[in-house]
Structures are given as structure tokens and as C-alpha cells.
């Protein structure tokens with residue numbers, strides 16, 4: 001199984017985290033995103049949207065980090081990470097939507113601004129705080145995001161860009177429950193870290 005990825009991408013890390021936690025062997029294939037390799041004809045044949053991550057599993061090609069998580073958890077019958085209960089599945093889907101929406105346009109975009117100078121940093125930081133304040137409220141009612149007594153794909157989907165938020169100058173100090181969630185994910189057996197960059201608040205840490 002191959003994971004086409006780039007190490008700076010939280011979308012890719014969320015899949016790498018699943019593979020690591022489940023002790024699944026795979027071959028990481030570096031896609032040179034800075035050089036635009038994700039828009040090459042060869043890569044577009046794998047993902048018409050020209051983005052990483054893409055998973056290739058014995059001829060099956062899946063693009064989009066959350067779609068890959070669902071594919072793998074179903075394939076592996078990981079009903080702990082992706083329970084069959086329709087209410088829990090709906091909850092997980094809701095967190096996937098947040099991961100593709102405000103998590104991407106908030107903390108992930110603010111971090112990209114600091115890493116590559118992309119515009120819109122101020123509004124991205126504001127969106128990040130709005131998202132994390134709500135997550136903090138939700139975490140007053142439940143230990144794990146989907147309301148289960150154990151982690152699910154929802155927690156994996158949030159982890160990477162929440163952990164990396166300080167790289168976009170998003171201070172997590174006001175969100176103790178979120179920080180505790182991140183620590184509990186990091187304490188899971190076979191956790192693999194998201195490589196850190198000395199930008200934003202991490203540059204001064």
C-alpha cells in the first residue's frame with residue numbers, strides 16, 4: 001500500500017496517524033508539492049483534484065484524507081475507530097465536515113500563511129479561535145469528539161491541524177480541554193508525531 005503524501009501536510013499526517021496507530025505497513029511516496037507535482041498528468045490520474053493525500057491499495061485508489069480514513073477503517077473492520085452505530089457515524093461525519101471546512105480555512109490556513117506567506121492570515125486566525133472555542137464547549141460534555149468512550153476517526157481528523165495551530169499564531173492556551181484531548185491522542189500506543197516547524201508561536205517557544 002502506498003501513501004502519496006507530503007510531510008508538511010496535516011491532511012497527510014491524519015492518514016499517517018491512522019496507519020501508525022493501527023500498525024499498518026505502507027510505503028510513503030513523497031509528492032513534490034512545491035514543484036507542483038500534484039498537478040502533473042500522472043498524479044491527476046490518481047486524484048483529479050490534484051491534491052495529496054492519495055492512497056493506493058492493491059489497485060484501489062482513494063483520494064481525500066477523510067475518505068481514506070473511512071476506507072481503511074472499513075477495510076480493517078476497525079469498529080472501535082469507526083463504530084457501526086448510526087448516531088456515532090453521523091457524529092464522525094460532522095467532524096469530517098469541520099475538518100474539511102473551518103479546520104482547513106482556520107488553523108491550517110493560518111499556518112500556511114506563516115510557512116509560505118499566503119494571504120488571509122488574520123481572518124484565518126479568527127476563524128481558528130471561533131472553531132476551537134466551540135470544540136472546547138463540546139469537550140465539556142464528552143471525552144472524545146464523537147461521544148464514544150474511546151477515540152474514533154473524528155479525533156484523528158482533528159488532531160494534526162489542532163496540534164500545529166501555534167505554527168499559525170493560534171494560541172491554544174485558552175483551550176485546556178482541547179489541549180488535553182491532543183495529549184491523550186499523543187499517549188495512544190504507536191502514535192506518530194506531526195513534524196513541527198519553527199514558525200509562529202513555535203518560533204519563540
Ligand SMILES: N[C@@H](CCC(=O)N[C@@H](CS)C(=O)NCC(=O)O)C(=O)O
Pocket residue numbers: 009010011012033038050051052053063064065066100
Ligand atoms: N480535502 C482534501 C484536502 C487536501 C489538501 O488540501 N491537500 C493539500 C496539502 S495539505 C494539497 O495537496 N495542496 C496542493 C494543491 O492544492 O495544489 C483532503 O482532506 O485530503
